[in-house]
Amino acid sequence: MDFDVLILFIVLAVILLSTLGFFLVQGGKLLPKAKREQYLTQRDPDDLPSGGVDTLPAPTEDRPETAEPSLGDGVDLLEEPTVLEPTVETPEPVAGRLARLRARLVKSNNIFGKSLLALLSRDEIDEDVWEEIEEVLLMADLGTDPTMELVDRLRERVKVEGTRDPATVKSMLTQELTDLVDPTLDRRLTVTAEGRPAVIMVVGVNGVGKTTTVGKLARMLVAEDKDVLLGAADTFRAAAAEQLSTWGHRVGVPTVKSDVEGADPASVAYEAVDKGIELEADVVMIDTAGRLQNKSNLMDELGKVKRVVEKKSAVDEVLLVLDATTGQNGLNQAKVFSEVVNVTGIVLTKLDGTARGGIVVAIQRQLGVPVKLIGLGEGPDDLAPFDAAEFVAALLEDH
Numbered sequence: 001m002d003f004d005v006l007i008l009f010i011v012l013a014v015i016l017l018s019t020l021g022f023f024l025v026q027g028g029k030l031l032p033k034a035k036r037e038q039y040l041t042q043r044d045p046d047d048l049p050s051g052g053v054d055t056l057p058a059p060t061e062d063r064p065e066t067a068e069p070s071l072g073d074g075v076d077l078l079e080e081p082t083v084l085e086p087t088v089e090t091p092e093p094v095a096g097r098l099a100r101l102r103a104r105l106v107k108s109n110n111i112f113g114k115s116l117l118a119l120l121s122r123d124e125i126d127e128d129v130w131e132e133i134e135e136v137l138l139m140a141d142l143g144t145d146p147t148m149e150l151v152d153r154l155r156e157r158v159k160v161e162g163t164r165d166p167a168t169v170k171s172m173l174t175q176e177l178t179d180l181v182d183p184t185l186d187r188r189l190t191v192t193a194e195g196r197p198a199v200i201m202v203v204g205v206n207g208v209g210k211t212t213t214v215g216k217l218a219r220m221l222v223a224e225d226k227d228v229l230l231g232a233a234d235t236f237r238a239a240a241a242e243q244l245s246t247w248g249h250r251v252g253v254p255t256v257k258s259d260v261e262g263a264d265p266a267s268v269a270y271e272a273v274d275k276g277i278e279l280e281a282d283v284v285m286i287d288t289a290g291r292l293q294n295k296s297n298l299m300d301e302l303g304k305v306k307r308v309v310e311k312k313s314a315v316d317e318v319l320l321v322l323d324a325t326t327g328q329n330g331l332n333q334a335k336v337f338s339e340v341v342n343v344t345g346i347v348l349t350k351l352d353g354t355a356r357g358g359i360v361v362a363i364q365r366q367l368g369v370p371v372k373l374i375g376l377g378e379g380p381d382d383l384a385p386f387d388a389a390e391f392v393a394a395l396l397e398d399h
């Protein structure tokens with residue numbers, strides 16, 4: 001009898017232990033599985049791999065619980081560590097930046113203004129002189145139509161006013177060039193949005209200065225007391241995300257990035273905007289990888305980045321970064337990028353290294369999109385809002 005009770009007891013114990021074991025294993029899987037499903041349903045259906053770019057892997061089962069469950073595996077939010085606080089820099093105020101940087105513009109572009117002034121001050125302006133004037137304007141990348149228009153206007157005025165005195169010539173040129181550059185265009189950046197962060201995407205071909213521009217612009221916004229968040233959607237170049245977060249750290253701005261090389265840029269951009277909304281940032285700025293405008297798969301990928309972000313928030317600005325030293329080639333880039341992502345403003349970089357300032361006019365004419373910012377050096381505060389009158393004054397400044 002005792003033996004039977006013992007057998008019964010052992011059988012019951014075995015059943016109890018195996019049931020417990022079953023639930024323990026399930027319990028270990030349930031939470032991550034639920035999390036993974038939640039993660040997958042949060043992804044955009046459009047957010048599929050394309051052109052050799054991988055989607056971010058879903059969280060693995062042994063992924064530790066974190067305070068940021070909404071971020072996919074491989075996407076980190078780099079909160080500014082407190083140890084960096086003492087080294088956080090105070091960027092230069094935006095007002096008066098172009099005045100400080102004007103010497104650079106004068107140095108690189110003054111030859112253009114000087115030649116024009118000299119030619120127009122000649123005692124006699126014959127056809128050869130007008131041809132020379134045309135040449136100077138074309139060399140400065142003003143573009144054919146604006147050059148012809150300007151020469152016609154100048155011819156008319158010289159005929160009517162008939163004066164060669166340098167001060168008058170200068171004021172005439174200032175007026176005509178300023179009209180061409182168009183002071184009436186709205187060049188303000190949209191950096192506020194109602195009830196959500198303003199979203200700025202930065203696009204362009206390789207090496208034009210996109211990441212540098214995002215970094216410099218973050219500094220400008222911080223100087224205006226904006227809370228900024230950066231999204232490193234340039235997942236193609238290994239060092240780009242690091243480069244961007246370094247810019248962010250310098251002014252105490254967090255960066256959302258992926259630690260998976262070649263991760264889906266649309267995912268990173270989406271997570272950045274998501275995090276920006278959660279943190280109630282004023283502005284989210286998304287850096288994208290450089291891509292040639294004739295690579296259709298890469299241009300499609302860029303379109304997708306914007307579309308995926310738009311599932312979360314409107315995109316307020318798409319800034320196309322153009323390298324001023326590449327001259328007319330920038331026009332082709334601008335055309336194609338505009339078709340894909342509806343460019344709202346141009347950032348013209350490296351104007352410190354070229355006498356081709358006329359490209360400002362050519363681009364605006366061709367695209368109907370204003371130049372909003374200009375880059376005048378590699379330094380952290382060498383980016384300035386573009387101002388038509390200041391720009392022309394710098395072109396014609398004596399020195």
Ligand SMILES: Nc1nc2c(ncn2[C@@H]2O[C@H](COP(=O)(O)OP(=O)(O)OP(=O)(O)O)[C@@H](O)[C@H]2O)c(=O)[nH]1
Nearest residue numbers: 206207208209210211212290349350375376377378
């Ligand atoms: N002189 C000068 N150099 C600049 C300016 N803006 C950017 N640069 C330099 O241009 C180089 C390329 O800049 P990046 O910001 O890495 O360019 P990117 O477009 O992000 O490059 P990819 O990601 O490879 O496409 C760097 O050496 C910058 O310092 C500028 O206004 N003037």
